[in-house]
Amino acid sequence: MKLSILDYGIIVTFLLSVLLIGVVVSKRSGKNSSEYFLSGRSMPWWLLGFSMVATTFSTDTPNLVTNLVRKNGVAGNWEWWAFLLTGLLTVFVYAKLWRRSNVNTDMEFYELRYSGKPARFLRGFRSIYLGVIFNVLAMAGVTLAAIKIGGIMFGLPPLHTVGYAALITVVFSAIGGFKGVVYSDFLLFFVAMAGSIGAAYYCVNLPEVNGLDGLITHPNVVDKISLLPSWSNKEMIISLLVIPLAVQWWSSWYPGAEPGGGGYIAQRMLAAKDESHAIGATFFFNIMHYALRPWPWIIVALTSLVLYPDLASIKEAFPDVTNDKLGHDLAYSAMLTKLPSGLLGVVVASLVAAYMSTISTHLNWGASYVVNDVYKQFVKKDASEKELVNVGRISTVLLMAISAVIALLLTDAVQLFKYILMFGAGTGLIFLLRWFWWRINAWSEISAMFSSGIISIIINIEVVKNSMFGDAGIFPSWGQIPFVVVVTTIIWLLATFLTKPDEDKTLFNFYKKIQPGGPGWDKILQRANEEGIDIVDKEEKWAVPLGIGAMLLGCVLVYGALFATGNLIYGKYTDAIIFIVVTLVSGGLLVKVWNKMKNNFL
Structure with missing residues (x-):
């Protein structure tokens, strides 16, 4: 060419x-x-x-x-x-x-x-x-x-x-x-x-x-x-x-x-x-x-x-x-x-x-x-x-x-995509919770990172893979990621509770700067109150429930747009109109939720 x-x-x-x-x-x-x-x-x-x-x-x-x-x-x-x-x-x-x-x-x-x-x-x-x-x-x-x-x-x-x-x-x-x-x-x-x-x-x-x-x-x-x-x-x-x-x-x-x-x-x-x-x-x-x-x-x-x-x-x-x-x-x-x-x-x-x-x-x-x-x-x-x-x-x-x-x-690219996914399996829950649960510490992440990688390597050894995830194995082929997730989660939870929590000073400073909110920090707020340290911005409300609502509405909006575009390309105009309506309605609701969120923290 x-x-x-x-x-x-x-x-x-x-x-x-x-x-x-x-x-x-x-x-x-x-x-x-x-x-x-x-x-x-x-x-x-x-x-x-x-x-x-x-x-x-x-x-x-x-x-x-x-x-x-x-x-x-x-x-x-x-x-x-x-x-x-x-x-x-x-x-x-x-x-x-x-x-x-x-x-x-x-x-x-x-x-x-x-x-x-x-x-x-x-x-x-x-x-x-x-x-x-x-x-x-x-x-x-x-x-x-x-x-x-x-x-x-x-x-x-x-x-x-x-x-x-x-x-x-x-x-x-x-x-x-x-x-x-x-x-x-x-x-x-x-x-x-x-x-x-x-x-x-x-x-x-x-x-x-x-x-x-x-x-x-x-x-x-x-x-x-x-x-x-x-x-x-x-x-x-x-x-x-x-x-x-x-x-x-x-x-x-x-x-x-x-x-x-x-x-x-x-x-x-x-x-x-x-x-x-x-x-x-x-x-x-x-x-x-x-x-x-x-x-x-x-x-x-x-x-x-x-x-x-x-x-x-x-x-x-x-x-x-x-x-x-x-x-x-x-x-x-x-x-x-x-x-x-x-x-x-x-x-x-x-x-x-x-x-x-x-x-x-x-x-x-x-x-x-x-x-x-x-x-x-x-x-x-x-x-x-x-x-x-x-x-x-x-x-x-x-x-x-x-x-x-x-x-x-x-x-090939798919080979690499799946290996990267598996090597990171089981660690995601920590990244979500570490902002909102004071008890998670560095050992939680260290144990999750190493266990996820080691388990992924082990189950991809051909003998182990065939015995556990092959056609006649213990688990079906799609069971690899859930298996890594379950084992890794158990390991990092054990590591979390078997190791010392972070220093109060670090947790106080983190909360005061970020204002994450939520029940996962109640114990730290109580300690700070007992020591006479003010770490709470009283004008800000916990926005996570609204954030999750906005996330769900956003998913409906984006998936609706995805399906609407696909049906327009396929010439299925009735289905496309239905998904366009779904997209617009979810978008309108999202705007209302977003306006409430802005009043909370912006």
Whole structure:
């Protein structure tokens, strides 16, 4: 596949624009570490919201969606659609708490919430665990997608693709810092959306597909378009709907969908002007991420079933693809080879945009942990601001290099997605409760983190996996995550009650600063009252019940918009109107609940 002069012109113009943004903001970003990692906490909600959407608009996401759709139909996306519950709980309960904490990273939170050496250890270890290990795995998944796109569309060897992608992105990320990432994300979002919508429109109108009517009635597609798994298939209902909605959303840690907020989502909330901007940004992100953006990818995935119904047809069309990279996720890139000149340039630019946005965010986020939570805390406490910025830039380059090496060893995005989910299974409940239950301490998190990882490794050893979760095993295959969650929860609860609680001084200070409220802090409020220490803001009411109500209404709104959009695409206009009405009614009710919440804490 060859690019025309027009295509090259579009791509080069786009890359120069992004690099220009990085250069323009580089001077201010390098001023100090707060500017480099949080842009001086001055960002408006809409800019942060677009940045969150662009960051999760990754090159591996369309590949992941394509894989899910080809294997389990559109309903297969419930594996990640269920995380909307996590996202909206963050919006209406945790966003204001994060912004009030005023920490530089979510790792710094540990020494605000917990006390003593365990808190210090947890901050340092988890900074490496998440900021380096998990972070490079996530980036490796994104880079793997770039490798597959480069191989399918241009016949590039994996090493060449990694080299080109890494060089451009790491230069931009290192010089621009967080401000450069956020400003460029605004541009990257529109380029990425234009590319994905353009690709979907062209693919669905290919002669082989014959428009939307031809697509949804095609024998390869007709049983794949349902937004819900078939009720006659018990295993699919449990694995795609019951487990994600009943267990996975609150129990598993996953980048961008952390229970209670965290990672680069927390970084953006901390960079917001104030609490209302933090909430607005995360709400905007969740609407775009779940209700609207997936549909162009889904349409391309469905069209791929017409042209490439199985792996053999993909292999036949692209014989140069090695067997270790062959998977259903390649079908997305395969469909893009059909695009005409001009549109191809836009789509390639959109894929580059998706890659740069995600990787630059992960690099800046990971480097913020290395600088603020490792180097500044354990290596050189009196480091100058200039030195911290330089360490951040060096860390950015090293994180990129490590993730690129790992990407060359991976096979498919779904494999990585499921491993990350399982490694974080069982830890989510702590992240939700630690704000509202005083008894949780650093040992709770340490025990959960280690037990979840160790149990996940053990049950994925082939002998254990087959004996416990195989067809003839003790548990069905979908039982892995619930098993890890139950065992991990038992372990961290035991660790909580077998270890000493945090010091009263730490708990008093935390409550006074955050004002979390709720019955989980009654014992601490009683102690503070006995000692004559005032830690309660009497003008603020506990907003969590209203926040949960807003979360549920928000879920109805977003899922309603998701189903309305799908039914409009399928031509089921009566169903679409019903879901539009549901969306509007839930939106109206949400506005009323939100106004009550604002009176409580804003």
